[in-house]
Amino acid sequence: MSLIRLDKFLADAGQGTRSEVKIKLKQCRVRVNDEVVKKPEIKINPDTDKVSIDGKELVFEEFQYYMLNKPAGVVSATKDDRDKTVIELIGEDKRRDLFPVGRLDKDTEGLLIITNDGALANSLLAPGKHVDKCYFARIDGRVTEDTVKSFENGLDIGDEKLTAPATLIIEESGEESLVRIIITEGRYHQVKRMFEAVGMKVTYLKRLSMGSLCLDSSLGIGEYRKLTEHELDLLKKSK
Ligand code: URA
Numbered sequence: 220m221s222l223i224r225l226d227k228f229l230a231d232a233g234q235g236t237r238s239e240v241k242i243k244l245k246q247c248r249v250r251v252n253d254e255v256v257k258k259p260e261i262k263i264n265p266d267t268d269k270v271s272i273d274g275k276e277l278v279f280e281e282f283q284y285y286m287l288n289k290p291a292g293v294v295s296a297t298k299d300d301r302d303k304t305v306i307e308l309i310g311e312d313k314r315r316d317l318f319p320v321g322r323l324d325k326d327t328e329g330l331l332i333i334t335n336d337g338a339l340a341n342s343l344l345a346p347g348k349h350v351d352k353c354y355f356a357r358i359d360g361r362v363t364e365d366t367v368k369s370f371e372n373g374l375d376i377g378d379e380k381l382t383a384p385a386t387l388i389i390e391e392s393g394e395e396s397l398v399r400i401i402i403t404e405g406r407y408h409q410v411k412r413m414f415e416a417v418g419m420k421v422t423y424l425k426r427l428s429m430g431s432l433c434l435d436s437s438l439g440i441g442e443y444r445k446l447t448e449h450e451l452d453l454l455k456k457s458k
Contacts, residue, residue, distance in 0.1 A: 221264075222262040222263065222264050223262065223263065223265065224259065224260055224261070224262060224263075225244070225249070225251065225256060225258070225259055225260070225261045225262070225263050225270070226240045226241060226244070226259035226260070228263055228265060228270060228277075228279065229243070229244075229249065229270070229272070229277070230315060231279070231314055231315070231316075232270075232277045232278075232279060232280075232312070232314075233312035233313050233314055233315070234272060234277070234312075236315070237259070240259065241259050243272060244256065244257050244258070244259055245257060248272055248273050249270065249271070249272050250270070250271045250272075251263055251268055251269070251270050252268055252269050253269070265279035266279075280314075282334060282335055282336040282339075283313070283314050283317065283334060283335055283445070284332065284333075284334045284336065284339075284445065284446040284450075284451055284454075285309060285317075285332070285333040285334070285443045285444065285445055285446065286330065286331075286332060286432075286434065286435060286438065286443060286444060286445075286446055286450070287305060287308060287309070287319075287330075287331045287332075287333055287438075287442075287443040288328070288329060288330070288434060288435075288438040288439065288440055288441065288442050288443070289305055289323055289327070289328055289329055289330075289331045289426075289441075290308075290328060290440045290441040291325065291326045291327070291328055292325065292326070293305055293307075293308065293325070294325050295319045295321070295322040295323050295324075295331065296319070296322075297317070297318050297319075302325065305319050305331060305333060306318070306319070306333065308441060308443060309333060309443060314335050316335040317333050317334065317335050318333070318334070318335070318340070319331050319332070319333050320332040320333070320334060320339075320340045320343055320344065320429075321340075321343070321344050321405055323426060324408060324411075324424070326424070327424045327425065327426065328423075328424070328425040328426075328440060329354070329355075329424075329425035329426035329427060329434055330426045330427065330428060330429055330432070330433075330434035331426070332429065332432075332446075332454065333443070339454070339455065343429070343430070343454070343457065344405060346404075349383070349403040349404070350403065350429060350430045350457050351401050351402075351403055351428070351429075351430060351457075352401070352402055352403070352405065352426060352428070352429050353399060353400070353401045353426070353427045353428040354399065354400050354401075354402075354410055354424055354425060354426050354427060355397070355398075355399055355424075355425045355427055356397075356398050356399075356400060356410060356414075356421050356423065356424050356425075357395060357396075357397055357421070357422045357423035357424075358395065358396040358397070358398060358414060358419050358420070358421060358422065359394075359395060359419060359420040359421075359422050360394075360395075360396065360414070360418065360419030360420065361392055361393060361394065361396060362387070362389050362392050362396035362398055362419070363389075363392060364389075366387060366417055366419075367387045367389065369416075369417055370382075370384075370385045370386070370387040370400070370413065370417075371384050371385070371386070371387075372384070373385075374413050374416040374417070375416060376406070376409070376412040376413055376415070376416050377412070378406065382402070382404065382406070382409070382413060383402070383403050383404050384403075385400055385401060385402045385403070385413065386400065386401040387399075387400050388400075388401075395422075396419075399427070400413075410424055411424070429454070429457065430453065430454060430456070430457020431453040431454075431456060431457055432446075432450055432453045432454045432457065
């Protein structure tokens with residue numbers, strides 16, 4: 220890996236903004252290879268130099284990948300004047316360039332990938348890629364085999380094109396129905412609009428998987444963790 224400035228290394232490692240990092244340097248809290256370093260412009264090699272702050276060694280990760288169980292009430296954005304964002308849910312030592320891969324509606328829960336890897340995000344979201352997304356939904360209305368067929372055939376949700384074939388699995392059918400739905404596109408409010416197109420309303424929506432990557436069922440609502448190497452491989456294979 221090439222040499223990078225110490226202040227950038229520290230900021231990327233989640234140690235604050237460049238100016239916050241400069242203060243920490245002035246306070247003699249940073250060591251490079253066990254020597255106190257105060258100059259922000261010093262160049263280091265993240266592969267070979269050992270950098271620590273307050274005695275804690277920092278490991279350089281060019282890219283970070285988190286799985287978040289998004290709660291309702293937060294927006295899938297990096298900044299928002301009114302609402303809390305999904306990035307604010309990620310705690311200490313986060314890189315400053317994280318963003319969510321795609322969007323879930325404010326009231327949708329479930330699997331959301333948070334990363335700073337723009338290339339991976341672009342390839343997962345590219346319109347031609349058709350990565351499967353599976354959702355659990357509660358529906359106000361009776362979902363029947365006819366509904367399943369309409370979803371399979373594609374629906375007019377007011378866009379230029381019909382929706383691509385979607386798989387609907389009925390778990391319970393009644394005045395309120397419980398379903399799983401697998402879509403391959405990522406249109407705005409897609410699942411809600413598909414049910415509206417057949418005269419029903421989604422009252423609860425949760426994303427369960429994206430490609431081969433499933434939401435960890437032990438993550439509580441609002442909790443997150445780093446992806447394992449295996450999960451990252453699964454995600455990369457989905458693109
Ligand atoms: N479809 C929707 O309607 N909302 C979401 O958040 C995701 C898919």
